[in-house]
Amino acid sequence: MNTERKLAETLDLLFRYMILEEHKGKWGMDIDHWDWVPGVGVISLMEYATASGREEVLDYLLQWVNRNKRKAEGAKVINSLAPFALFPELYRRTEDPWFLQKAMSAADWMLKAAPVTREGALEHTVTENVDFPEQVWADTVYMAVLFLARLGGLTGESRLADAAVRQTLLHLQLLQDPESGLLYHGWNSRAGHHMSAVHWARANAWITLAVPQIVAELREVVAIPEELYSRYRSLAAGLRSCQAGNGLWHTVLNRTDFVQETSGSAGIACGFIKGVEQGLLDASYLDGARRTVQGILPLIAENGEVQGVSGGTPVMPTADAYNTIEVYPTLYGQGLVMQLFTHAPDLLSGTRSAWEV
Template identity: 55%
Template sequence: MSMKNQFKELAERVFHRMIDAPASDWGMDIEKWDWVPGVGVISILAYGQLAGDPKAIDYLRQWTERNRHKSDQVKVINSMAPYAIFPALYRITGERWYLESATKIGDWMLSEAPRTREGAFEHTVTEEAQFSEQAWADTLFMAVIFLARLARLTGDSKYAKEAEFQLLVHLRLLQDPETGVLFHGWNGAEGNHMSAARWARANAWVLLASPWIAEEINDLTQLSEEILERYQQLAAGLRQYQRESGLWNTVLDQPEFAEETSGSAGIAAGWLAGIRKGWLDHTYKEAVRNTLQGVKKYIDLEGTVQGVSGGTPVMPNIPAYNQIPCYPTLYGQGLVLILLSLAHAGQAAE
């Protein structure tokens, strides 16, 4: 079997594990409206488009029909993720509901979503918790990808300009000038990075989201050169922390911490997305191939991705990140699915 076909076979197995999960498997519960199923459906869309699997697109249409009534029940930044599939589904189906719902929520984000004093979207969540004045790396993937796709769908530059601003302000607030990698979060009120953890999955969200966002808004607004410079610094910085296994530790600069699959897959997928965008050169491909070999070892025969750390807020200190339990999750499946889909599309096999 060729390498590309291996990636496709693995991707299909990971995809079916996501959509066939029993209701009791709470880490894989896709029948909700929040960030976890949001990452799931975003990755299924990427798989459908990159691997050419029509079953994925059919599934997303059915998923939206089942869950559309839940979309108005929550309006927080972290639950914007499912809307990221709406522009593509509108193009495919022509159903006005997708366009009208996306525009409505996009306008809410521009005019009502809470922000930090720097203008970054405050990381609001569905749980009973408040993170006042906090900007998290997760937001670029969970909310700004959608805003960028809405911009391209409507041709309205107001969404594009906001997406560009959010990308730039998050990079400015979160990037460590010494290493180039990102801290998990920023507290605008206190003016610090809280526990100052260089968390692997935070870096993955941003490394992957940034070229995706830029690709959508290129024709609608001028992209700051600072974004590209910071992105390349981030990509290069992450190379320094890659382990011999091809993976990264849960916290990048803590070699005694466990290696973590979802963040590792997301970083490698981000490198491939950067190459595809023309932001990174092909020297990253060898590092991506190492990650693919490492990640494959964590995919069991049923397509379950192991070694995924659980949902993680900005923890009070760095040792607390090593206490997060590992279990299979939709976002773990999703980041691996995106990596495999990009690899199948030829980005890593050349």
């Protein structure tokens, strides 16, 4: 079987596994919640539906929103904004004003009421009963800023676009190590340091994947500072320097004795592809992405389960603690691999013919 056909069949398996009823009640795989875990899952399904033209997947997303929209009225936190990233595209496709109204309401909360640090960066807030006062996490750029950028791209409103660009650059400024280009997981504004100062793979993946999409949405709406581009190139160069020979990355990027982690690896590689597409990176980065595709394919079980995905991970107290995080299937693991494989047919051969499953 050729690789493109294999990818198309694997993508269908990933989709089928994500929507199984048997996942109910499992934190990592229960899709019927309004939080970041299912949020990344449905964002990824939209990416797949848009690229493949599969109406079945789009219909599922519309049903998902209808089933879960009441849950969106709950606590307003950064992580619960993730599913709203669907709404600009759903509005374009359906012209249902409800999608635009709800998206604007969420954006208004984000701009006017969401807590920020003394630097003005969004404080990372979560649905669980725990606070991280004045902490900046890389995760925020994907869970919230990507949504804001998509809405700004849809509406052309400069206040949304300016805020998305400002938050993206702030996160890069606060989290980037100037020597390696890699990102730290978090920054504590009160204490003035990066806490355990760990270069966690999935943290780097969230921003590597989000920035090209943010730029694509907003470069025609507002000016993108050159600093944002240069910091992104530095990040990508740092990531390329620590990619393992099999195409994956270790869960702590500079610790080759630690386990390799599938979701972070997929997110970084997909970010490379999107970075090249948007002119942020040169085409040589596609070689690393190809190796990641080949490295992840054997990690997909026959039932479509993505293996080697680490569980939810706050900023841990030490680097060693990141190597102890439990590994189990999650919607963000399924989703980040889905996003990578969605772009892999173009990466490998420049054709979409393999989408016909």
